[in-house]
Amino acid sequence: MTAATTAPADQEPEDRPTDGDPFDRDVLPTPPGATAALLRSLLAPLRARVSVTTLLLLLQQAVVQAGPLLVAYAIDRAVPAFRAGDHGPLVVVAAGYLACALAAGGLQFAFVAAAARVSQDVLLDLRGRIFRHAQALSVDFHERYTSGRLISRSTTDVESLRELLDEGLQELVTVILSFVYISAMLLWLDLGLGGVALASFVPLYALVRLYQRRAGRVYRARSTAIAAVIVKFVETMNGIRPVRAFRREAVNDADFAVLNQRHERTNGDALLEMARYVTGSRLVANTAVAAIVLWGAYRVADGTLALGVLAAAVLYLRRLYDPIDRLGMFLNSYQSAAASLEKIAGLLAQTPSVPEPSAPRQLPPAGEHPGREVVFDGVRFGYRTGGEVLPRFDLTIPAGQTVAVVGSTGAGKSTLAKLLARFYDPSDGRVLLDGVDLRDLAVPELRRAVVMVTQEAFLFSGTVAENIAVGRPDAGREEIERAAKEIGAHDFISALPDGYDTDVRKRGGRISAGQRQLVAFARALLADPAVLILDEATSSLDIPGERAVQRAMATVLKGRTAVVIAHRLSTVEIADRVLVMEQGKIVEDGEPAELVAGTGRFADLHRAWRDSLA
Numbered sequence: 173m174t175a176a177t178t179a180p181a182d183q184e185p186e187d188r189p190t191d192g193d194p195f196d197r198d199v200l201p202t203p204p205g206a207t208a209a210l211l212r213s214l215l216a217p218l219r220a221r222v223s224v225t226t227l228l229l230l231l232q233q234a235v236v237q238a239g240p241l242l243v244a245y246a247i248d249r250a251v252p253a254f255r256a257g258d259h260g261p262l263v264v265v266a267a268g269y270l271a272c273a274l275a276a277g278g279l280q281f282a283f284v285a286a287a288a289r290v291s292q293d294v295l296l297d298l299r300g301r302i303f304r305h306a307q308a309l310s311v312d313f314h315e316r317y318t319s320g321r322l323i324s325r326s327t328t329d330v331e332s333l334r335e336l337l338d339e340g341l342q343e344l345v346t347v348i349l350s351f352v353y354i355s356a357m358l359l360w361l362d363l364g365l366g367g368v369a370l371a372s373f374v375p376l377y378a379l380v381r382l383y384q385r386r387a388g389r390v391y392r393a394r395s396t397a398i399a400a401v402i403v404k405f406v407e408t409m410n411g412i413r414p415v416r417a418f419r420r421e422a423v424n425d426a427d428f429a430v431l432n433q434r435h436e437r438t439n440g441d442a443l444l445e446m447a448r449y450v451t452g453s454r455l456v457a458n459t460a461v462a463a464i465v466l467w468g469a470y471r472v473a474d475g476t477l478a479l480g481v482l483a484a485a486v487l488y489l490r491r492l493y494d495p496i497d498r499l500g501m502f503l504n505s506y507q508s509a510a511a512s513l514e515k516i517a518g519l520l521a522q523t524p525s526v527p528e529p530s531a532p533r534q535l536p537p538a539g540e541h542p543g544r545e546v547v548f549d550g551v552r553f554g555y556r557t558g559g560e561v562l563p564r565f566d567l568t569i570p571a572g573q574t575v576a577v578v579g580s581t582g583a584g585k586s587t588l589a590k591l592l593a594r595f596y597d598p599s600d601g602r603v604l605l606d607g608v609d610l611r612d613l614a615v616p617e618l619r620r621a622v623v624m625v626t627q628e629a630f631l632f633s634g635t636v637a638e639n640i641a642v643g644r645p646d647a648g649r650e651e652i653e654r655a656a657k658e659i660g661a662h663d664f665i666s667a668l669p670d671g672y673d674t675d676v677r678k679r680g681g682r683i684s685a686g687q688r689q690l691v692a693f694a695r696a697l698l699a700d701p702a703v704l705i706l707d708e709a710t711s712s713l714d715i716p717g718e719r720a721v722q723r724a725m726a727t728v729l730k731g732r733t734a735v736v737i738a739h740r741l742s743t744v745e746i747a748d749r750v751l752v753m754e755q756g757k758i759v760e761d762g763e764p765a766e767l768v769a770g771t772g773r774f775a776d777l778h779r780a781w782r783d784s785l786a
C-alpha cells in the first residue's frame with residue numbers, strides 16, 4: 173500500500189474545502205433494499221442468541237402477568253376462605269406472588285444480559301464494517317464524502333442504533349408481548365370487559381400510526397440537522413489554520429449558528445409531536461379505564477361479575493396502557509435508528525470506483541534492471557465534478573527512463589501521476605505497466621511496483637523509523653538508516669530528541685515540511701519500486717536540500733522508471749526526457765538539451781528560469 177501511504181495528500185480531508193450541502197441523501201442515495209439487507213446480515217450470525225433472548229423475554233412476561241390473576245384469586249377465594257378460618261389459600265397466594273416476583277427478577281436479569289450481548293455484537297460488527305469499508309473506498313469517494321460525514325456515521329448514527337437495541341427494541345417486544353398476554357387474560361376473565369379493552373385499541377392504533385408518520389419526517393430532519401452540526405464542527409476545526417489566517421471565525425460562527433438553530437428547531441418539533449401523541453393516548457386509555465370501572469361496578473352490584481375479576485381487569489388495563497407512552501418513546505428511537513441505519517447502509521452499499529480485479533494478472537518477470545515500461549494508451553479522463561482533464565492521452569515511457577513533466581498549473585500533471593498510481597481509472601483507454609493493464613493487477617502488486625511521493629508528505633503517528641518502514645514493513649533498522657542516509661535525512665533525524673525513535677506526533681507536527689519530505693523520500697526508497705512518481709516532491713526543500721536529494725535520486729533512479737513533476741527546472745537536469753504539458757496534452761517531448769536549444773515552450777521556460785538565477 174506504499175503509494176497510498178506516501179501520497180495521501182489528495183485524500184487529506186483537512187485540506188479540502190467543505191462542499192456546500194452537508195446532507196447525505198443528496199450525496200449518497202441509499203439503494204432500495206440495502207437497509208433491510210444490512211439488518212439481516214448483522215443479525216444472521218446471532219440467530220441462536222436472538223432466539224434465547226426472545227425465549228427469556230417470553231418466560232419473564234408469562235411470570236409477570238400472573239400477578240393480577242393472583243390478586244383476583246386472593247379477593248374472590250382466599251379472603252373469603254380466610255374469613256371462614258381457612259388460612260391455606262391465602263398462604264398459597266402470598267407464596268405464589270413472591271415466587272413470581274423472584275422468578276420475574278431473575279428472568280429479567282438474564283434477559284437484559286443476553287440482549288446487551290446481542291446489541292454489543294451488532295454494534296461492534298457495524299463499527300468495524302464502517303471503518304473497513306470507508307478505508308477501502310476509492311479516492312474519489314473521499315473527495316465527495318467528507319470526513320465529518322464519516323465521523324457522524326460511526327458516532328451519532330451508531331449511537332442511535334445502540335439506543336434502539338439497548339432500550340427501544342426491548343420496549344417494543346415487551347409491549348407487544350404484554351399486549352398479547354393481557355388481551356388473552358382479559359378475554360378469559362370476562363369476554364365483555366376484554367372486548368371493551370380491545371376496542372380501545374382501534375383509536376390507539378390510529379394514533380400510533382399518525383404519530384409514526386409525522387415523527388418519521390421530523391426525526392429524519394433532526395438526524396440530518398445533527399449531522400450538519402457535526403460536519404461543520406469537524407471541518408472548521410480541521411481547517412483551523414486557514415480559518416485563523418483568513419479570519420473566517422465570524423463567518424463560521426454565523427454558519428454554525430444557523431445549523432445549530434435548525435437542529436434545535438427540529439428537536440422542538442420532535443418533542444411537540446411526542447407531546448401530542450402522549451396526550452392523545454392517555455385520553456383514550458383513561459376513558460377506557462373509566463368505562464370499564466363504571467360498567468364493571470354495575471355488574472358487580474347486580475352479581476354478574478366477581479369483585480376480584482374487576483380488580484384484576486383494572487390492574488391489567490393499567491399494565492396494558494402504561495407502556496403506551498413508552499411506545500411513543502420507542503418509536504422515537506426506532507425512527508432515528510431507522511434513519512441512521514439507512515445512511516449507514518448507503519455508505520456500505522458504495523463500491524470502490526477503482527475495484528480489485530476479479531482475475532488478477534501477474535507482471536512479467538523483471539528484466540535486467542528494476543524499471544518497467546509505462547504506456548498510456550488512448551487515455552481519456554475527467555473528474556466527476558469537472559470537465560475532461562485528459563482529452564486523449566498517449567505516452568510511452570520505456571523501462572528505466574526518467575521523465576520530467578513540466579507545464580503550467582492545472583495542466584493535468586498530477587492527474588497523470590494519479591492515473592499511473594491508479595487512484596483513478598481512465599474513463600476510456602488503458603494505462604499499461606509492462607503490457608499489463610493496471611486494472612488487471614492485484615492491488616498489492618501494483619502498490620509494490622508503483623510508488624508516488626507528493627508535496628504533502630503525510631506522516632502517521634508513530635516514530636520516524638516506523639514512518640520510513642511503511643515503505644517496507646519487514647525492513648530492519650540498518651536498512652531504514654541506509655535509506656535515510658542515501659536521501660540526506662540521517663543528519664536531521666539523528667539530531668531529533670530520540671533520533672529514529674522520535675515520535676512524530678499527529679501529522680508530523682514536530683518536524684518541518686522539508687523534513688517530512690525527506691522522510692517520505694526515504695520511505696519510497698525503501699519500498700524499492702519499479703516505477704517512482706515524484707509530484708512536487710522536493711518543493712519544500714531548500715536549494716541545497718533539493719540538490720542533495722537530486723544527487724541521491726540520480727543513483728536511486730538508475731534503472732527505474734521515474735516520472736518527476738516539478739516547477740523548479742533544476743529538477744529536470746536529472747531527466748533523460750522532458751515532457752511539456754498544457755491543457756491535458758503533451759506539447760513538447762524531447763531530451764532536455766535538445767529542448768533547451770530549440771525555440772519551443774520549454775526553451776522559453778528555461779531561459780526565464782536561467783535569468784531568474786542570475
Ligand SMILES: Nc1ncnc2c1ncn2[C@@H]1O[C@H](COP(=O)(O)OP(=O)(O)OP(=O)(O)O)[C@@H](O)[C@H]1O
Nearest residue numbers: 315555557558561580581582583584585586587588
Ligand atoms: N480531485 C479533483 N476533482 C476535480 N477536479 C480536479 C481534481 N484534481 C484536479 N482537478 C482539475 O483537473 C485539472 C488538472 O489538475 P492537476 O492537479 O492534474 O494539475 P497540475 O498540472 O498537477 O497542476 P499543478 O502544477 O498546479 O499541480 C485542473 O483543472 C483541476 O482543477
Ligand SMILES: [Mg+2]
Nearest residue numbers: 585586587707
Ligand atoms: Mg499538481
